Amino acid sequence: MAVPSWAPERWPGWFAPRAQPFVVDGLPPHDRAALPTAVVSPTSGEVRDSFWIYDHRPRVWLTEADFHGLDKGLRTRLVRGQLGVHESVGVVRMAPVAVRDRARAQADGHRFVWWPTLVKLAGLEPIIRLIECGVVSSRHREVPARVWRQAAAVLPHARDLAGTVPEGSGPNCFGTVMAAAGVPGAAREWMRQEPFAEWLSTHTRPGGRDEDPGTVLVWHDQKGAPVHASVTLGGGWALNKPSQAWVSPRFVWTVRDVVNHSRRPGCRLRRRTLTG
Incomplete structure (x- = not known):
């Protein structure tokens, strides 16, 4: 797959927007009560497709500061709740070396959220991997x-x-x-x-x-x-x-x-x- 010239400017914001949605219907009431109450709608079709927002499941939109302001146990439950919801949950052992330590500290040490600060360090590698994952490469x-x-x-x-x-x-x-x-x-x-x-x-x-x-x-x-x-x-x-x-x-x-x-x-x- 050829990477287009405009990709560095657009892909990071679609893959890791400033505010990201987390499904919350699987969380216990005390976890949901600890989350911010502000709700942000997806700003584009690209964000909708990045996070598979094709249903009416309840979601909370968090910025990186919001996320890191939460208890680590709640962060872990939020990240684990994303598995199976969309494909862009990060895997620490597969992450570029430049982001691995910061990614490991986010939640359970195995899965993490791609925030803009991490993508800035990693470059396009995780985005290209997402695009090429799960399908037969173009021949x-x-x-x-x-x-x-x-x-x-x-x-x-x-x-x-x-x-x-x-x-x-x-x-x-x-x-x-x-x-x-x-x-x-x-x-x-x-x-x-x-x-x-x-x-x-x-x-x-x-x-x-x-x-x-x-x-x-x-x-x-x-x-x-x-x-x-x-x-x-x-x-x-x-x-x-x-x-x-x-x-x-x-x-x-x-x-x-x-x-x-x-x-x-x-x-x-x-x-x-x-x-x-």
């Missing part, structure tokens, strides 16, 4: 030149998108497919289901082969609405963006990897072929 450099040449006829911008990250949260799988096919501005949009479905109906036909360029793989829910999409490049390769989050790059994987990774309960995969 766009393995795609043969002939495959790219053939794909360009129906997917003129696929190669430009491969291995890149969007400039923030919002751009999703639907927009990536449309952008690869040449739709202006689609790579920067959170493309909704309705315009994507309309584009499918006017620019594709039913059916398609995974070995050919321009087969749109579309996962539909039980009501028939599209919930995810990717597009084949030919030669067994496909371009895929797993989600709308800023930590979700546009990967090139094998078609098999895309299909295996994109399976969802109750959803059905259908294929359509680009017609121009």
Whole structure:
């Protein structure tokens, strides 16, 4: 994955904002009573996606000063409560040496919170690790030149998108497919289901082969609405963006990897072929 030139300016604030949310529904009443009462709403889609704020669980927003003003036992319970809620909880033994002592002193000595002061010391390393964690690395450099040449006829911008990250949260799988096919501005949009479905109906036909360029793989829910999409490049390769989050790059994987990774309960995969 190529790190864009604007990343040092933007990524740290999305990964470790000044105020961060902590779920509190698992805390006993006396712990909740010890927490500050001020509530801060997420300021951006990037913060929402960093901390998986996709539900209505109660949260308290703390600054680094707020956090360190709490009893160490409560800090430990707050950090442990974040496990399984989002992926950016730090692990001391995996942290850069420059931050390890300060991270170990935060809570239980094993897990910690990435505050802006720590990210400033660590640089982009933990952020890049988060982006690359849990997914198959992009293999766009393995795609043969002939495959790219053939794909360009129906997917003129696929190669430009491969291995890149969007400039923030919002751009999703639907927009990536449309952008690869040449739709202006689609790579920067959170493309909704309705315009994507309309584009499918006017620019594709039913059916398609995974070995050919321009087969749109579309996962539909039980009501028939599209919930995810990717597009084949030919030669067994496909371009895929797993989600709308800023930590979700546009990967090139094998078609098999895309299909295996994109399976969802109750959803059905259908294929359509680009017609121009």
